[in-house]
């Protein structure tokens with residue numbers, strides 16, 4: 001292939017700038033305004049970020065997780081009488097089981113997210129360390145006890161995040177769909193490794209910002 005260095009480069013498809021428009025102005029529903037370019041970019045970025053996270057050595061991972069737990073405890077504050085949703089670690093996410101033990105020891109309650117139906121909001125079920133778990137969708141363990149709740153604080157694992165506290169997850173839209181139904185009094189703490197920070201996730205109309213993002217070396221407040 002000939003490359004003409006004097007001609008400006010062109011792209012196979014035009015760059016997507018839809019995220020810079022107000023969807024009301026664009027006259028599109030949030031679903032349709034997520035343009036194909038952003039969708040494709042997110043799919044490849046997720047794969048890259050998950051692979052990068054799975055490659056962290058066990059020693060470094062353990063050190064980072066200990067630091068993340070202590071930063072999260074400081075951020076969460078008093079837990080007595082409060083419900084904090086955490087998650088069961090999956091695909092190299094930080095393992096926050098020690099955080100859940102600490103919350104239970106301090107008189108708080110923990111919950112785990114459950115996909116009850118694809119394309120619907122998550123359900124949160126109360127879970128105490130030691131309680132029975134069963135396999136849910138994608139084989140993620142979920143509480144066997146069907147006690148659902150509305151958390152006061154949501155600790156949301158990120159695949160990626162940006163400096164404006166927007167979250168890139170696994171692509172199901174579950175946290176966005178769920179947070180959209182919850183009262184504004186809830187706090188959302190994103191959590192991930194510092195390597196998961198990216199310049200932007202190209203936020204779309206349906207993306208909901210988190211209040212804080214905690215990593216082993218940073219606490220971003222938005």
Ligand SMILES: Nc1nc2c(c(=O)[nH]1)N(C=O)[C@@H](CNc1ccc(C(=O)N[C@@H](CCC(=O)O)C(=O)O)cc1)CN2
Nearest residue numbers: 087088089090113114115138140157170171172174175
């Ligand atoms: N630990 C943990 N538990 C969690 C979540 C999470 O992010 N972390 N969730 C947070 O939401 C829910 C599970 N969400 C998931 C959403 C998508 C896929 C998934 O495998 N998706 C397909 C592609 C989906 C698509 O493109 O439509 C895939 O990756 O192959 C997995 C889990 C509930 N439990």
Ligand SMILES: Nc1ncnc2c1ncn2[C@@H]1O[C@H](COP(=O)(O)OP(=O)(O)OP(=O)(O)O)[C@@H](O)[C@H]1O
Nearest residue numbers: 031034168169170171172173174175176177180206
């Ligand atoms: N509030 C909502 N109502 C309806 N659909 C939604 C909503 N939020 C997100 N979605 C849909 O979910 C799809 C995936 O969204 P997105 O790429 O933001 O997922 P994600 O945040 O990475 O995933 P997850 O939250 O499951 O980890 C979007 O294409 C969008 O159509």
